[in-house]
Amino acid sequence: MSITSEIQKLRQELPSSTRLVAVSKFHPIDEILEAYAAGQRIFGESRVQELCEKHPLLPQDIDWHFIGHLQTNKIKQIVPFVGLIHGVDSLRLLKEINKEGERVGRKVPCLLQIHVAMEETKFGFSPQECLDLVAGGALNSLDWVEIRGIMGMASLTDDMEQIRTEFRQLYDLFNRLKSVYFQNDNSFSERSMGMSDDYPIAVEEGSSLVRIGTRIFGLRHY
């Protein structure tokens, strides 16, 4: 299977309400260009250095999403151009992004990362922590971040019902946040959920952004 045909197949398969983030981490420029030639415009990277190396070498209309764990000391490298930061997992990080956005005069689109998986190691707010954060009003003074929605990962398991339950938790949280705190905020609209192995379930459970790497580009060589 070629990159081009995988992109085309995914485009046919995904509903119009779900956009594709092609996760290009660890894959070279020429493979990204093949996906670009097939019409793909949103690409996801998880390391700041790699993203900053690729960005100037590739077409400027690419919408670069940062999907990894962001360290505060690297924020300023991506804030000038990043299209969406998926994994914001602390108020401290959000405040630092806000500060940098203000410095460069750019409102930075972000998703709050929510932990719903069984594994202990993953980053993110629990659904309750997220509700408390928003209810506490701490976000109100952050004028230079735009909270576009939430992002989460399901457990690494073959248990499809477990995965479905976790995506449903994410969608329920999104709905609660939307109806209580973001009702009049049209930019709060994204549910980033689903990867190569579980995106069909994520789509059924209301994903608006799927992050797919391996299925498009093949295995990564670390």
Ligand SMILES: *Cc1c(COP(=O)(O)O)cnc(C)c1O
């Ligand atoms: C690497 C990565 C993906 C893509 O995973 P695949 O299984 O290759 O599709 C999606 N989301 C995040 C957060 C990632 O780090």
